[in-house]
Amino acid sequence: MSLGVDRVVAPTMTCFLKLWREEQRGTTRNYESVAFLTIMEQNPQLFFSTMAGEPKVFSEWLGTLESQTFVWPLDPPCPLETRRKQLIAMLEHIYVGPGTPTMLKNAVAKKLSTIRCRQIK
Numbered sequence: 282m283s284l285g286v287d288r289v290v291a292p293t294m295t296c297f298l299k300l301w302r303e304e305q306r307g308t309t310r311n312y313e314s315v316a317f318l319t320i321m322e323q324n325p326q327l328f329f330s331t332m333a334g335e336p337k338v339f340s341e342w343l344g345t346l347e348s349q350t351f352v353w354p355l356d357p358p359c360p361l362e363t364r365r366k367q368l369i370a371m372l373e374h375i376y377v378g379p380g381t382p383t384m385l386k387n388a389v390a391k392k393l394s395t396i397r398c399r400q401i402k
Contacts, residue, residue, distance in 0.1 A: 290324045294331045301338050314349040316380035317342055321389070322368060325375050329382035343388060347396040369393045 297320075301313050319326040325345055332339040342349075353359040372390040 287324065287327050290320055290327045291331075294320060294328065298331075298335055298338055301342065310345065311349045311352075314342060314346065317390070318350060318368065322371060325386065326377050326382070328378040330388045332385055333381040339385060343392055346389075346392055347399070350378055351396055351398045353400050354402070357399075357400060359400060361398040365396070365398065378401055 297313050297316050300309065304310055304313070317328070317356075323363060349360050353361055369390055372386055372393070375386070377386045
C-alpha cells in the first residue's frame with residue numbers, strides 16, 4: 282500500500298477522519314494524529330485538499346498535535362524531534378495548490394516550528 286497514490290489515500294483519509302470525529306475520549310487520537318502526519322508526508326496535496334473540507338477536524342488536530350504526536354515515553358534522545366524537523370523542511374519545498382490548502386500547509390509548518398518533543402514518564 283502506497284500512501285502516495287490518491288486512490289489509496291482518499292479512503293484512508295475518509296476512515297481516519299471518521300475515527301477522529303467519533304472519538305470522544307481521545308484514547309486513539311494519538312494514532313490518528315500520527316496517521317495524519319504520515320499521509321501528509323506521503324501525499325501532501327491530497328491531505329491538504331481533504332483537510333480543507335474538514336476545518337473542525339483540522340483545527341482540533343493542529344491544536345493537539347504536540348500533545349498527541351510529539352510525546353516520548355522513553356529515555357532521550359527523542360527521535361520525534363528529527364521527524365519534526367524533516368516535516369518542516371518537506372513543507373517548505375512542496376506546492377499543495379492555491380487557497381485553503383496552502384493556508385493549511387502554512388499553519389502546520391508554523392505549528393511544527395513552535396513545538397518540541399516532550400518526554401513523559
